Amino acid sequence: METRMTLNSKLGYLTLAAGGGLLALTGPASAQDAAPAAAADTAFVFNTLLFLIGGFLVMWMAAGFAMLEAGLVRAKNVSMQCTKNIALYSIAGLMYWVIGYNLMYSGVDGGWMGTPVPVSIPDPSQDTGDYAAASDWFFQMVFCATTASIVSGTLAERIKLWPFLIFTAVLTGVIYPIQGSWEWGAGWLDGLGFSDFAGSTLVHSTGGWAALMGALILGARHGKYGKGGEVHAIPGSSMPLATLGTFILWLGWFGFNGASQLALGSMADASAVSRIFVNTNLAAAAGVVVALILSQIVYKKVDITFILNGALAGLVSITAEPLTPSPIWAIIIGGIGGVIVVFAVPLLDKLKIDDVVGAIPVHLLAGIWGTIAVPITNPDVTFGAQIIGIVAIGIFVSVASAILWFILKATMGIRVSPEEEMSGLDQVEIGIEAYPEFGRGGQTL
Numbered sequence: 289m290e291t292r293m294t295l296n297s298k299l300g301y302l303t304l305a306a307g308g309g310l311l312a313l314t315g316p317a318s319a320q321d322a323a324p325a326a327a328a329d330t331a332f333v334f335n336t337l338l339f340l341i342g343g344f345l346v347m348w349m350a351a352g353f354a355m356l357e358a359g360l361v362r363a364k365n366v367s368m369q370c371t372k373n374i375a376l377y378s379i380a381g382l383m384y385w386v387i388g389y390n391l392m393y394s395g396v397d398g399g400w401m402g403t404p405v406p407v408s409i410p411d412p413s414q415d416t417g418d419y420a421a422a423s424d425w426f427f428q429m430v431f432c433a434t435t436a437s438i439v440s441g442t443l444a445e446r447i448k449l450w451p452f453l454i455f456t457a458v459l460t461g462v463i464y465p466i467q468g469s470w471e472w473g474a475g476w477l478d479g480l481g482f483s484d485f486a487g488s489t490l491v492h493s494t495g496g497w498a499a500l501m502g503a504l505i506l507g508a509r510h511g512k513y514g515k516g517g518e519v520h521a522i523p524g525s526s527m528p529l530a531t532l533g534t535f536i537l538w539l540g541w542f543g544f545n546g547a548s549q550l551a552l553g554s555m556a557d558a559s560a561v562s563r564i565f566v567n568t569n570l571a572a573a574a575g576v577v578v579a580l581i582l583s584q585i586v587y588k589k590v591d592i593t594f595i596l597n598g599a600l601a602g603l604v605s606i607t608a609e610p611l612t613p614s615p616i617w618a619i620i621i622g623g624i625g626g627v628i629v630v631f632a633v634p635l636l637d638k639l640k641i642d643d644v645v646g647a648i649p650v651h652l653l654a655g656i657w658g659t660i661a662v663p664i665t666n667p668d669v670t671f672g673a674q675i676i677g678i679v680a681i682g683i684f685v686s687v688a689s690a691i692l693w694f695i696l697k698a699t700m701g702i703r704v705s706p707e708e709e710m711s712g713l714d715q716v717e718i719g720i721e722a723y724p725e726f727g728r729g730g731q732t733l
Contacts, residue, residue: 342547
């Protein structure tokens with residue numbers, strides 16, 4: 289190993305010396321021309337790498353959602369959740385190429401949406417900007433898929449597969465890109481000064497509103513709520529899986545927030561990305577600790593589902609502005625996300641809104657909080673602009689989602705029968721149980 293490193297170092301020095309000699313021979317003018325070109329190429333490479341690395345980290349969050357949901361549903365519905373998550377990611381990838389990307393970014397120009405034509409990713413030889421166009425498309429696509437993942441967990445254990453996938457296609461191809469164009473596509477909200485750095489509202493609350501409408505129209509799982517108003521807990525199948533899913537999501541969030549800096553070609557950008565990583569981690573950790581302590585105080589026991597969702601709520605809360613807060617403010621913002629989880633989950637139960645994984649408190653409510661909190665640390669943003677953005681996106685996504693859910697309900701139905709729900713969606717919708725040796729009629733190996 290030492291010999292190889294020494295040889296490589298010597299070769300490197302020879303290469304640098306040769307390059308220096310060539311520049312000297314070609315004269316000062318050529319050297320001056322070459323330096324800016326080399327700097328531009330370097331920035332292009334690092335910016336593109338940021339998009340690609342951030343993109344595959346966000347893609348890995350799809351696995352996190354799958355494991356989180358697989359752990360928080362009952363064993364008889366695990367295969368269904370795994371199927372939904374890999375299918376929704378794939379559908380989002382196709383729909384965002386077919387129409388979504390251009391609807392979000394092409395020719396918005398301060399308006400309400402872009403041009404709804406298929407994406408044409410430029411040939412690499414035409415990449416003359418600060419990053420490869422294909423890397424930007426990939427990074428934006430995985431954000432789109434994340435929005436659909438949020439809906440999946442809330443509606444688990446009683447929704448049919450195909451209506452859900454049809455909803456996913458419209459959400460990722462039309463609903464998400466339109467509202468995203470208002471800010472990230474330089475649309476009308478961007479002109480008002482609305483700011484959402486990495487998507488507390490544009491991604492997380494959007495998924496949360498769509499999930500809330502689905503939960504209201506779909507109804508609760510059978511047995512969840514008694515006639516007298518009592519709430520019957522329905523434990524998930526695997527807390528280890530749910531914990532693994534949370535850690536995967538936490539890891540992916542460094543790509544989610546960090547790569548939203550959109551540049552890594554300078555010292556200032558590298559410093560900003562590093563600070564975003566620190567604030568993202570602090571907010572998540574604060575969400576965990578606050579949920580841990582509050583669940584002990586309020587409910588006299590530590591609830592691991594509150595802790596897991598506390599981490600996610602902290603992450604969602606800091607996503608709207610992970611750069612400008614000081615570490616103390618990042619902890620406060622993330623900690624309030626943990627508070628939201630502990631108190632919002634039982635509030636939803638009182639309203640008889642059945643959210644299987646707690647996605648509505650985590651993504652919708654913590655997303656709203658994080659977006660409102662932006663002006664606290666970013667003086668260039670106003671509370672008025674933030675509230676207008678939250679309300680406008682909330683109304684649009686809720687109305688569009690409700691219309692679509694009602695159409696699906698009226699035409700093909702969105703809910704399985706009580707008997708099918710009792711049997712489990714793995715048997716009814718998928719045909720393969722996640723744990724067949726423990727299933728009905730199965731034999732222990």
